[in-house]
Amino acid sequence: MSAGRPPARYRPPSLWPRPWMGPVVSAAALAFLAWNAASLEVDPARVARGLARVRDVAARAVPPDFGRLDLLGAGVLESVEIATLSTLFGVLLGLPVAVLAARTVVPLPVYAVGRAVVALGRTFHELIVAILFVKAVGFGPLAGVLTLTVNSVGFFSKLLAEEIERMDRGQIEAVRATGANPVQVLLYGVLPQVLPRIVGLTVYQWDIHLRQSTIIGIVGAGGIGATLYNAFARYDFDFALAILLVIVLIVLAGEAVSALARQRVQ
Amino acid sequence: MLEVSGLTKTYPTGDRALRGVTFTVDRPEAVFVIGPSGAGKSTLLRCINRLVEPDAGVVRLAGVEVTRLAGRALREARRAMGMIFQEFNLVERLTVMENVLSGRLGYVTTWQAWRRRFPPEDVEAAFRTLARVGLEGFEHKRADELSGGQRQRVGIARALVQRPKILLVDEPTSSLDPRTAEAVMRLIVELAAEDGIPALVNMHDVPLARAFARRILGLNAGRIVYDGPVEGLTEDVLERIYGDAGRPVEAPA
Numbered sequence: 001m002s003a004g005r006p007p008a009r010y011r012p013p014s015l016w017p018r019p020w021m022g023p024v025v026s027a028a029a030l031a032f033l034a035w036n037a038a039s040l041e042v043d044p045a046r047v048a049r050g051l052a053r054v055r056d057v058a059a060r061a062v063p064p065d066f067g068r069l070d071l072l073g074a075g076v077l078e079s080v081e082i083a084t085l086s087t088l089f090g091v092l093l094g095l096p097v098a099v100l101a102a103r104t105v106v107p108l109p110v111y112a113v114g115r116a117v118v119a120l121g122r123t124f125h126e127l128i129v130a131i132l133f134v135k136a137v138g139f140g141p142l143a144g145v146l147t148l149t150v151n152s153v154g155f156f157s158k159l160l161a162e163e164i165e166r167m168d169r170g171q172i173e174a175v176r177a178t179g180a181n182p183v184q185v186l187l188y189g190v191l192p193q194v195l196p197r198i199v200g201l202t203v204y205q206w207d208i209h210l211r212q213s214t215i216i217g218i219v220g221a222g223g224i225g226a227t228l229y230n231a232f233a234r235y236d237f238d239f240a241l242a243i244l245l246v247i248v249l250i251v252l253a254g255e256a257v258s259a260l261a262r263q264r265v266q
Numbered sequence: 267m268l269e270v271s272g273l274t275k276t277y278p279t280g281d282r283a284l285r286g287v288t289f290t291v292d293r294p295e296a297v298f299v300i301g302p303s304g305a306g307k308s309t310l311l312r313c314i315n316r317l318v319e320p321d322a323g324v325v326r327l328a329g330v331e332v333t334r335l336a337g338r339a340l341r342e343a344r345r346a347m348g349m350i351f352q353e354f355n356l357v358e359r360l361t362v363m364e365n366v367l368s369g370r371l372g373y374v375t376t377w378q379a380w381r382r383r384f385p386p387e388d389v390e391a392a393f394r395t396l397a398r399v400g401l402e403g404f405e406h407k408r409a410d411e412l413s414g415g416q417r418q419r420v421g422i423a424r425a426l427v428q429r430p431k432i433l434l435v436d437e438p439t440s441s442l443d444p445r446t447a448e449a450v451m452r453l454i455v456e457l458a459a460e461d462g463i464p465a466l467v468n469m470h471d472v473p474l475a476r477a478f479a480r481r482i483l484g485l486n487a488g489r490i491v492y493d494g495p496v497e498g499l500t501e502d503v504l505e506r507i508y509g510d511a512g513r514p515v516e517a518p519a
Contacts, residue, residue, distance in 0.1 A: 173317055174355035174421075178428055179345025179372025181338075184379045188368045192359040 057237050064245055065238035075217075075224035076246055082144040082223050083209035089145070090152025090209075091202050097153055098160035105164060105190070118161065121154025130216040141222030148209045148216070156205055163197045164190065199265045203258035210254050214247050267291050267464055268314070268432055273323035275309050275488075283309035284320070285488035291432070296455045296465045298475040298496075301485035302508050307468040310485065311434045314466070315347045316340060328431050345372025348425030350454065352437035354417040356409040356424075363405035365420050366392045369427035388427075395423045398457060415446035422454060426461065433458050433465040439474065447471070451478055472504070 016022045066072070100106055100114030129150055133143040167190065175189035217225020224243060231240040268291040275284040283306040291297055299307050312318035314325050316332065325332040332343045348369070356365050370388045371379055378384065384392075396402060399419040404412075409420065418438060425433055435454060439447030455478050458465040469475040475482065475496075482499055484492030484507035491506050492498070 168355075168358070170351060170353050170355035171357045174349070174351060174424070175357065175368055175371065177315055177317060177344060177347070177349040177434075178369050178424070179341040179343075180368070180379075181341060181371075181376060183376045184371045187376070187379055188360070188364075188371060189357060192357050195359065 060235075061237035061241040063238065064242035065236070066242045068239060071227060072224075072242065072246060075227035075243070076250065078141050079210065079213040079217070079223035079225070080250070082141050082148065082213040082221075083206055086145045086148030086152060086213075087202060087206040087209050089149040090156055090205060091198075093149065094153045094156035094160065095198075097157035098164060099186070099190075101157055101161035102164035104167070104169070114157075114161070118154055118158045121150055121152075122158065123154075126151045126212050126216055127219060130219050130221040134220040139220040139222070144213055144216050144221035144223055147221055148212055151212070152205050152209065155208070156201055159201055160194065160197065163194050167193045196262070196265045200258075200262045203254075203261045207251070207254040207258050210250055211247075267293070267328060268466070269324070269326040270310075270314065271324050273310070273313055273325065274321045275306075275313055275318065276321055283488055284313065284323075286323070287485075287488070287490055289483060289490060289493055291464045291466065294459065294462045294464045295480055296458060296467055296478060297481045297483060298467045298469050298479040299483045299485055300469055300472055300475050300507060303470065305485040306488040307470075307485055308436055311349070311436050311466065311468060315344050315349060315434060341372055345428050346431045348428045348430035348433045350418070350421050350425050350433060350435040350438050352440050354414070354421045354441070356412075356417055356420055358408070358410040360409060361405065362396070362401065362407050362409060362412070362420050363392060365409055366396055366405075366423045366427055369424040372428065391429075392423070392427050395427045396420075398426070399423045399453060414442050415450060418442065418446075418450050419453065422450075422457065426457060430463060432463055433467075435465055435467040437468050437470065439469070439471065447474065448477070472499075 014022065016025075097114060097117050100110055101118050102114075103111050106114065126147055130143060130147040133146045137143050137146065171193060172185060172189040175185050180188060213223045214225045214228065217223040217227070218229045220226065224247065228240060228243045228247075231237075231243060270290070271288045273284050273287040276282045287306070287310060299310065301307055309318055313320040313323075314327075314332070316325075316335075320333065323333065327343060327346060330343055332340070335343050357368065360368070364382070367382075367384050367388065370384055370392070373388070374384060393405070396405060399422050401416060401419050401423070404416070404420075409417065412420065418441075421438075433454070438454060439451055442450060451474060454465060454467070467475075467479075476499065479496045482492060482494065482496050483490055484503065486507050486509060492503050
């Protein structure tokens with residue numbers, strides 16, 4: 001160290017390898033943003049006209065029309081059925097996939113296959129999968145159940161696999177040391193550690209499916225979404241608002257159930 | 267009872283944990299394995315029940331060559347070795363009784379294990395063992411509700427309920443305060459003696475090992491450098507086991 005007073009100012013070293021890079025990159029990012037805004041041709045007049053139309057739609061939607069209860073009820077019931085069945089199938093398929101996709105419990109080649117399945121399940125948005133299944137098995141809830149099942153295998157097994165990888169190895173080792181076979185190790189060493197997560201994920205998955213089932217109906221995969229789409233298409237905005245309100249209720253109910261379930265299993 | 271010869275293990279990292287370890291335990295006594303960190307104590311225990319796969323060497327327990335077994339036969343050999351861990355390694359979210367009963371997993375079918383239906387005599391034995399370790403009435407507690415000393419007692423019960431031919435004990439007291447450590451160590455040694463089985467105990471705490479051991483194995487860099495009675499544990503011998511690590515390190519001037 002050289003003699004004299006230590007410096008009275010300190011700045012952490014720059015993240016950029018050269019000092020001029022920071023301003024240049026900032027300027028480029030700003031230019032890109034400006035170009036984006038310009039090419040979208042955001043037209044104030046159109047925004048104003050659109051706002052007027054939103055007012056019109058809103059006025060025609062109030063009060064919500066709960067008159068067609070049979071249609072509403074059937075749609076809601078179908079959505080709940082789609083969500084529940086696809087969660088059940090998704091979890092049943094997702095459990096073994098999660099074990100296969102956990103690096104710490106299976107050999108590398110098996111892990112590669114497991115991860116590939118997970119990645120495949122997560123590649124496409126549920127709307128695209130729904131369109132495929134509607135083409136394959138026709139309009140209706142079956143397409144919805146298949147869509148969301150595929151969708152959940154990716155989601156559920158990815159998150160569960162990560163939980164399995166985070167487990168305490170010592171507990172597993174102790175169960176192995178008793179002479180337990182691999183399935184018994186899963187039952188007594190792995191399952192107790194990941195059970196709260198399985199329950200939490202299942203309820204969360206159901207919650208997500210409930211919301212997704214309202215969307216995939218729009219492309220013909222059954223549920224309340226189809227009813228909602230038809231209501232919009234016929235300009236029945238008051239009925240559409242009723243449907244939206246019911247969807248809010250279902251999602252809130254799902255949230256409450258999920259909170260309760262997670263509280264019980266800790 | 268237990269014969270270990272030429273046991274060798276090199277980890278994929280190049281770490282030569284064991285370099286030809288040979289010893290025999292031929293009567294029900296507590297044998298304490300001491301040595302500096304990284305001497306291979308943990309690896310030694312885990313190569314005996316093959317939680318870690320040795321590269322070479324032979325382990326024989328009650329005449330059975332454990333190192334040649336695979337699959338079901340290996341698991342049957344494993345259930346004859348009760349293991350007790352430094353971090354207790356209880357399954358935290360299971361009850362005390364479920365943890366103790368998991369010591370019987372090697373004896374029941376997967377179907378019985380799945381339904382949590384252990385044979386009545388196993389359940390009886392588990393309750394008796396729980397009483398022996400001083401945890402009567404704790405069966406419904408969850409493992410994560412217990413103190414360190416209580417957890418290790420459950421760990422001891424889980425090992426004993428296997429009706430093992432030997433106890434493999436890995437630093438059983440390192441996670442405990444000195445008083446609890448002594449009580450737990452006393453319990454392990456006494457229960458092993460009552461059941462007439464030997465215990466192979468890894469221990470870095472030399473005074474505690476001295477207090478309970480009759481025979482000491484000194485491990486240094488994967489080799490046994492001392493095998494004899496505790497009385498033979500002189501300063502010279504300790505230096506052979508611990509090398510420079512045994513002496514306080516002076517800061518260079």
